[in-house]
Amino acid sequence: MAHVASIVPISLTVGANRIVPAVAIPHPLGNPELPKDEERELRLNLVKKALRALQVEVEKQTVFEE
Amino acid sequence: MAEKKYRVVHYLNQFFAQIGGEEKANIPPLIKEGAVGPGIPLQQALGEEGEIVATMVCGDNYFAENIETAVEKVVESVSPYKPDVFVAGPAFTAGRYGIACGASCSAVSKKLGIPVVTAMYEENPALELYRKEVYVIPTTNSVRGMKEAIPRMAGFVRKLGLGQEIGLPQEDGYFPRGIRVNQFVSRTGAERAVDMLLSKLRKEPFQTEYPMPTFEHVPASPAIRDLRSATIALVTSGGIVPLGNPDRIEAASASKFAEYNIAGVDDLTPDAYQTCHGGYDPTYANADPDRVLPLDAMRSLEKDGTIGKLYDVYYVTVGNATSVANAQKFGKAIAEKLKAADVDGVILTST
Numbered sequence: 001m002a003h004v005a006s007i008v009p010i011s012l013t014v015g016a017n018r019i020v021p022a023v024a025i026p027h028p029l030g031n032p033e034l035p036k037d038e039e040r041e042l043r044l045n046l047v048k049k050a051l052r053a054l055q056v057e058v059e060k061q062t063v064f065e066e
Numbered sequence: 067m068a069e070k071k072y073r074v075v076h077y078l079n080q081f082f083a084q085i086g087g088e089e090k091a092n093i094p095p096l097i098k099e100g101a102v103g104p105g106i107p108l109q110q111a112l113g114e115e116g117e118i119v120a121t122m123v124c125g126d127n128y129f130a131e132n133i134e135t136a137v138e139k140v141v142e143s144v145s146p147y148k149p150d151v152f153v154a155g156p157a158f159t160a161g162r163y164g165i166a167c168g169a170s171c172s173a174v175s176k177k178l179g180i181p182v183v184t185a186m187y188e189e190n191p192a193l194e195l196y197r198k199e200v201y202v203i204p205t206t207n208s209v210r211g212m213k214e215a216i217p218r219m220a221g222f223v224r225k226l227g228l229g230q231e232i233g234l235p236q237e238d239g240y241f242p243r244g245i246r247v248n249q250f251v252s253r254t255g256a257e258r259a260v261d262m263l264l265s266k267l268r269k270e271p272f273q274t275e276y277p278m279p280t281f282e283h284v285p286a287s288p289a290i291r292d293l294r295s296a297t298i299a300l301v302t303s304g305g306i307v308p309l310g311n312p313d314r315i316e317a318a319s320a321s322k323f324a325e326y327n328i329a330g331v332d333d334l335t336p337d338a339y340q341t342c343h344g345g346y347d348p349t350y351a352n353a354d355p356d357r358v359l360p361l362d363a364m365r366s367l368e369k370d371g372t373i374g375k376l377y378d379v380y381y382v383t384v385g386n387a388t389s390v391a392n393a394q395k396f397g398k399a400i401a402e403k404l405k406a407a408d409v410d411g412v413i414l415t416s417t
Contacts, residue, residue, distance in 0.1 A: 001287065001412040007130050010161055010191045011416070017286035025127045025162070025417050026088070027350040028304070030357030040363070043356065047363040047413065051298070051373065054411045057289045 002050040002064075004028060012061055018053040019063045020046065071117045072227030075144050076105045077154035077170050077184075079163045083123040088347035091162075093125035095139040104156070104212060111220030116227045120147050122170070126162035127346075129169070136166070137173040144174055151226045152178075156185035156205045156215045157192065159387040160345075164192030171200040181226040183240075185219050189390050193241060201232065202241045207387065296410035299377035301400060303385030304351065304358035304417040305343030306334065315384050317344025323383035323396040325403070328376075333362045345386030346417045358415060377409050385416055 003016040006025045022028030029043045053064045080090040082103045101109040101118040109118045122140055129136040144152060152174040154167035164186045171182035176199075185203035186193060193202055203222055205215040218239055225232060235242040251258075258275070265272035290296050307315060313324040334355035341351035341358060356362045359380060368376045381400045385393070404412060 001414055003414050003416065005416045007162065007165070007416075009133075009165060009195055013191045013194050015284035016414075017284060022415070022417075024131060025091070026347045027357040028415055028417055029360045029363070030350060030354060032350050032353070032357075043360050044363045044366065047360050047367065048372070050413045051293060051367070051411075054290045054298075054413075055293055058286045060286070 002053040004046065004050050008063055012063075015061070017058050017061050018050075018056070019061065020050045020053055021063065021065065022046070069115070071115060072150040073148065074112070074116050074118045074151045074153060074223060074227065075120045075122060075147050075149040076101065076108065076118050077122045077124075077140070077152070077167060078103055078105065079129075079157075079160070079166060080123060080125045083121065085123065088345075089349070091125045091127035091347065093123070094128050095122065095124040095136055095143060097122050097143040104216065107213075107216045108153070108220055108223070111217050112224060112227075116151070116224060119149065120144075124166060126160070126166060129166040130162040133165070133169055137169050140170045141173050141177045144180075145178055149180055151223050152180050152182045153219060153223050154182070154184040156203075156212065156219065157187075157190060158205055158209060158211065159187045159190055159207050161191050164190040165195065168192045168196030168200055168202070172196055175200065183219070183222050183226060185215055188241070197241050198243050198245075201243075203239060204241060290411050293373055294371055295374040297375040297377050297408065298364065298373050298411045298413060299404055299407075299409045300359055300361065300364060300380040300415070301412055302359045302380070302382050302415045303343075303388075304346075304382075304415055305341045305384040305386075306339055306351065306355045306359040306382055307342050309336075309338055309340050311340070311342040315342050315382065317342055317384060318386045320384040320386070320388050320392065320396075323381055323400060325379045325381050327379055328361060329378040331361060332365045334359060343384045343386055343417060345384075351417075358417060360413075360415065364413075374410075377404070377407065379407075 002018040003011050004020045004022050005011040006022040006028050008021050011019045029046050080093050084103050098121045102121040105118050154171050157164040157167045167184040171184050174180050175182045183201040185205050187207045205211050232238050262272045339355040341348045351358045364376045367373050383396050
């Protein structure tokens with residue numbers, strides 16, 4: 001499981017092992033300031049990052065920043 | 067001769083400072099003169115001995131998304147008031163607000179050497195993060211507990227303001243910080259442990275001397291070997307549900323989770339889906355639910371072969387003041403269903 005979470009400290013506290021920081025609380029996988037196509041690109045990239053995290057072996061809690 | 071009043075600065079979020087609700091959760095830190103909102107009954111409880119000279123305010127989203135900057139601004143703004151005590155909250159179950167309270171108190175204590183105290187419910191995720199550094203007073207799990215929390219907070223603030231020593235957690239009413247204080251007792255540890263075990267075996271009540279922490283370490287699952295043939299499922303605590311919330315998942319303190327079929331759905335649109343989560347500004351999620359449950363992105367990655375399949379069903383609950391017990395129950399049940407369906411991986415999204 002990869003946790004795409006807006007608040008990383010909470011994700012760490014509850015024991016998530018693969019954490020992907022999200023954009024913002026009301027739109028974790030979006031950005032209403034961006035034009036639609038750029039927003040979709042942003043979302044696609046964030047989801048791809050989560051999928052990459054699923055393919056990495058982890059021993060301990062890991063935040064996948066970049 | 068009148069004694070000099072001890073000075074207090076109070077921290078509140080945008081809601082309790084009466085600035086606005088979720089739509090104002092982005093406001094950057096600002097400081098107001100005197101007491102505001104719950105600071106007013108707090109001031110009344112402090113009486114003539116102490117004075118709330120200022121109230122520090124920050125939007126919950128701004129704080130949670132910019133902790134370092136926010137904390138710097140708090141320290142900077144509080145310092146000139148030279149308070150004798152810094153008090154934050156009460157935050158009750160609010161996770162972001164709890165973090166803001168804990169982080170502010172921690173910074174003010176470390177950087178300015180000022181005694182601090184905050185208050186929240188025992189299941190607030192911020193408690194585990196800050197209980198060791200900061201005094202945290204227990205509250206109930208809803209704003210209805212404000213009336214009874216204020217006098218207890220005032221009592222603690224008063225002790226700090228008058229420079230009195232804080233006693234043990236059970237004496238002064240705060241969450242144990244995990245600090246060991248040596249005490250002499252009449253029975254040895256061996257005797258106390260055996261007595262406890264006998265009570266446990268007799269199903270009689272007993273008091274542990276060392277409670278285990280609330281959140282457990284979760285062993286990490288193995289990595290996915292072949293994503294191109296994997297089935298990935300989406301799960302969210304962000305409350306994305308079909309329009310009308312047919313299963314009536316509650317906006318807070320959810321008593322259930324639901325599953326919805328998304329076979330053939332390529333995109334979540336406002337005419338068919340919405341959020342039912344009461345803990346964040348719903349505007350953006352309602353305008354485009356993919357912003358919380360990224361169905362469009364996953365479908366596109368399925369179509370181009372990046373993943374083998376997007377699981378036909380997604381699971382949803384509302385992660386707003388969800389009890390730990392329920393959250394664990396839902397998680398376990400969802401995991402069991404996904405495992406039975408041979409799903410290879412999950413993306414869980416949270417707001």
